[in-house]
Amino acid sequence: xxxxxxxxxxxxxxxxxxxxxxxxxxxxxxxxxxxxxxxxxxxxxxxxxxxxxxxxxxxxxxxxxxxxxxxxxxxxxxxxxxxxxxxxxxxxxxxxxxxxxxxxxxxxxxxxxxxxxxxxxxxxxxxxxxxxxxxxxxxxxxxxxxxxxxxxxxxxxxxxxxxxxxxxxxxxxxxxxxxxxxxxxxxxxxxxxxxxxxxxxxxxxxxxxxxxxxxxxxxxxxxxxxxxxxxxxxxxxxxxxxxxxxxxxxxxxxxxxxxxxxxxxxxxxxxxxxxxxxxxxxxxxxxxxxxxxxxxxxxxxxxxxxxxxxxxxxxx
Amino acid sequence: xxxxxxxxxxxxxxxxxxxxxxxxxxxxxxxxxxxxxxxxxxxxxxxxxxxxxxxxxxxxxxxxxxxxxxxxxxxxxxxxxxxxxxxxxxxxxxxxxxxxxxxxxxxxxxxxxxxxxxxxxxxxxxxxxxxxxxxxxxxxxxxxxxxxxxxxxxxxxxxxxxxxxxxxxxxxxxxxxxxxxxxxxxxxxxxxxxxxxxxxxxxxxxxxxxxxxxxxxxxxxxxxxxxxxxxxxxxxxxxxxxxxxxxxxxxxxxxxxxxxxxxxxxxxxxxxxxxxxxxxxxxxxxxxxxxxxxxxxxxxxxxxxxxxxxxxxxxxxxxxxxxxxxxxxxxxxxxxxxxxxxxxxxxxxxxxxxx
Numbered sequence: 001x002x003x004x005x006x007x008x009x010x011x012x013x014x015x016x017x018x019x020x021x022x023x024x025x026x027x028x029x030x031x032x033x034x035x036x037x038x039x040x041x042x043x044x045x046x047x048x049x050x051x052x053x054x055x056x057x058x059x060x061x062x063x064x065x066x067x068x069x070x071x072x073x074x075x076x077x078x079x080x081x082x083x084x085x086x087x088x089x090x091x092x093x094x095x096x097x098x099x100x101x102x103x104x105x106x107x108x109x110x111x112x113x114x115x116x117x118x119x120x121x122x123x124x125x126x127x128x129x130x131x132x133x134x135x136x137x138x139x140x141x142x143x144x145x146x147x148x149x150x151x152x153x154x155x156x157x158x159x160x161x162x163x164x165x166x167x168x169x170x171x172x173x174x175x176x177x178x179x180x181x182x183x184x185x186x187x188x189x190x191x192x193x194x195x196x197x198x199x200x201x202x203x204x205x206x207x208x209x210x211x212x213x214x215x216x217x218x219x220x221x222x223x224x225x226x227x228x229x230x231x232x233x234x235x236x237x238x239x240x241x242x243x244x245x246x247x248x249x250x251x252x253x254x255x256x257x258x259x260x261x262x263x264x265x266x267x268x269x270x271x272x273x274x275x276x277x278x279x280x281x282x283x284x285x286x287x288x289x290x291x292x293x294x295x296x297x298x299x300x301x302x303x304x305x306x307x308x309x310x311x312x313x314x315x316x
Numbered sequence: 317x318x319x320x321x322x323x324x325x326x327x328x329x330x331x332x333x334x335x336x337x338x339x340x341x342x343x344x345x346x347x348x349x350x351x352x353x354x355x356x357x358x359x360x361x362x363x364x365x366x367x368x369x370x371x372x373x374x375x376x377x378x379x380x381x382x383x384x385x386x387x388x389x390x391x392x393x394x395x396x397x398x399x400x401x402x403x404x405x406x407x408x409x410x411x412x413x414x415x416x417x418x419x420x421x422x423x424x425x426x427x428x429x430x431x432x433x434x435x436x437x438x439x440x441x442x443x444x445x446x447x448x449x450x451x452x453x454x455x456x457x458x459x460x461x462x463x464x465x466x467x468x469x470x471x472x473x474x475x476x477x478x479x480x481x482x483x484x485x486x487x488x489x490x491x492x493x494x495x496x497x498x499x500x501x502x503x504x505x506x507x508x509x510x511x512x513x514x515x516x517x518x519x520x521x522x523x524x525x526x527x528x529x530x531x532x533x534x535x536x537x538x539x540x541x542x543x544x545x546x547x548x549x550x551x552x553x554x555x556x557x558x559x560x561x562x563x564x565x566x567x568x569x570x571x572x573x574x575x576x577x578x579x580x581x582x583x584x585x586x587x588x589x590x591x592x593x594x595x596x597x598x599x600x601x602x603x604x605x606x607x608x609x610x611x612x613x614x615x616x617x618x619x620x621x622x623x624x625x626x627x628x629x630x631x632x633x634x635x636x637x638x639x640x641x642x643x644x645x646x647x648x649x650x651x652x653x654x655x656x657x658x659x660x661x662x663x664x665x666x667x668x669x670x671x
Contacts, residue, residue, distance in 0.1 A: 023563035024478050030470035031479065031487045034537065037530060038490055041501065044508035094404030102401050111405075113659075118412050120651050122591025124619050125644045128626065129415045132422075137365075175411040182408075206394035229496065236498020238594035239623065266500045266594065273598045277517060288504040292497070299496035303489060 045289040052282035060283050062250060070287045072252050076166075076262030077291065080241060081234035083170025083256070084177055089227045091174070092181030099182070100189040101211060112186070119179035127243030130172040135163030135244065142167075142257040153254050160259040164246040167256040172240050177230035184229065184306065188222030189215055221305055228302030232295050235266075242267035265291040335386050342379055342395075349375035372403050416648070423645025426638045431646075435616075436604035442635045446643050448606035449621035452521065455610055456600065456617060457590050459525035460532055465582055467529075468536025475537070476544040477566055488541075494534040502530040503595030510599070519601040521610030524617070527595035535585040543577030544570065576665035580658045587654035591647050593619035618643055618650075 057065030095115060099108050142165065146157035196214035205213060247263035263271070265287045273284055353370045362370075376399040384392035435448035471491070475484055506527035510518045547570050555565040571578070601614040602624050622643035629636030
């Protein structure tokens with residue numbers, strides 16, 4: 001990767017041409033505009049959330065105020081995203097390892113494209129797939145889990161007859177964030193210095209020992225950063241959840257296989273917003289603000305981790 | 317990748333190898349596992365998916381035990397991990413394959429002329445199409461590109477050619493953060509913005525385009541920046557040496573050199589937003605009639621059309637659900653085509669950097 005840096009060397013006494021000033025000004029203006037948009041997103045959400053935050057608790061949907069309305073949604077959002085993360089991280093790392101160290105070299109690139117295609121599929125199509133393909137196929141498994149694993153609170157049941165459960169939603173989300181995690185892991189794994197790997201192999205390591213000794217330690221922060229980016233996407237995912245999950249308002253439960261599930265913030269907005277007006281809209285926007293802040297924190301952390309790795313690894 | 321050993325290197329010392337399994341051993345083990353699982357499972361009514369799953373698990377375990385006995389602990393572990401990694405990849409392909417199969421097989425039924433040249437005005441039950449939704453998607457996506465491509469390219473030019481110090485750092489970092497904004501939040505932002513001017517309950521195409529632009533611009537900046545960084549510095553320096561002003565250097569030298577990469581970046585960014593549903597759901601809504609005016613009221617778009625056909629199918633539901641699947645199929649075809657075009661652009665119009 002040869003990156004060229006910005007040319008610093010300018011003519012000693014450059015004439016300040018009008019064209020230069022205009023062009024540089026508009027380029028910088030575009031950059032600043034992007035910052036303003038980000039600030040604007042936060043500002044407009046706050047402005048429109050305030051009426052719901054200051055309204056009497058009884059007027060807010062649910063009748064107990066905004067925190068009581070958003071709380072279960074926040075719980076559902078985090079629960080679905082965590083399920084997705086737990087399922088997708090090991091799988092994503094395994095895919096990245098397969099593409100960088102196991103697949104025949106000639107196949108690695110086309111297979112990489114195929115994995116990237118998973119990221120290109122619109123989320124609504126994942127929702128369709130989740131309802132019609134995945135959920136019915138998981139129903140027997142849920143029935144089995146209820147019969148044999150109900151001592152674990154996660155599988156307490158009663159099992160959903162439609163399969164539209166929190167676990168199904170988590171699996172759909174996992175598939176959706178898989179390409180993100182595997183793409184970033186793949187990038188880091190491919191950057192592992194050849195000398196590290198050859199040194200491990202020269203010591204007589206098997207391929208797995210080489211990966212464990214040189215690839216995984218080197219790529220660890222990239223994997224963590226990729227997982228957090230995936231978490232950010234899973235938290236904000238809307239339509240797939242709105243279609244797949246069968247929800248009942250205000251629920252908080254760790255039971256993953258029943259028909260009674262908490263909704264997620266994003267899915268709740270998508271389901272409620274088109275039919276809402278007045279204070280209901282403000283309440284939904286307040287929940288959107290909570291989602292925005294949550295994803296902002298996760299993304300800032302993720303980017304900080306990924307960028308820190310980039311700072312330290314460039315010189316190798 | 318300089319080294320990619322197809323077999324583990326010889327082991328000496330330590331636990332030490334006792335021998336090596338022949339190359340056909342793994343195939344034999346997995347074949348045996350398949351025979352065993354199918355022999356016991358199929359009469360017991362086991363599904364095909366479970367047969368494959370149990371075969372993978374049983375074969376992996378059998379190979380591990382066999383290798384452990386013949387080749388020693390370390391090689392056995394290596395083989396175990398290989399099996400796990402390959403199975404994980406196969407498992408990840410399952411959603412993609414099943415999804416494409418499902419969408420094609422269900423969507424093909426209504427992929428007819430009527431779907432492309434009729435709207436939903438006066439349609440109850442059979443017939444109808446997504447003419448209005450396809451046009452709406454094209455208009456709104458076009459507007460989105462019109463907003464985000466200039467801003468995104470200029471911002472990328474700023475970052476690569478002009479930016480210094482903290483402003484550059486701030487923009488780079490926040491653009492990265494912005495790529496993670498949930499799409500529904502972008503939709504709420506656009507709604508809140510337009511509600512100020514047009515009152516609450518506003519629905520119009522341009523609001524959807526603004527929402528999508530919030531999602532698309534960071535993607536354009538990010539990938540355009542990568543592409544511009546690849547333009548060799550020698551080209552810029554040669555232009556400066558000839559006395560060419562900086563802005564003309566950028567416009568006449570840097571951008572033409574990187575044009576293929578930029579086109580790829582823009583195409584991929586369009587592909588990313590064309591399937592977005594959530595922001596359009598809250599800003600543009602849905603309508604049955606053809607509305608081509610992005611400043612006047614609700615418009616239909618393909619993803620939202622698919623969503624409502626599925627969730628509010630009416631009676632009888634099967635015709636609307638067929639239309640929903642066909643809309644999903646058309647969406648996938650659009651996205652895949654854009655991805656393919658992007659790859660072709662970058663392959664056939666690769667920058668001529670000399671040497």
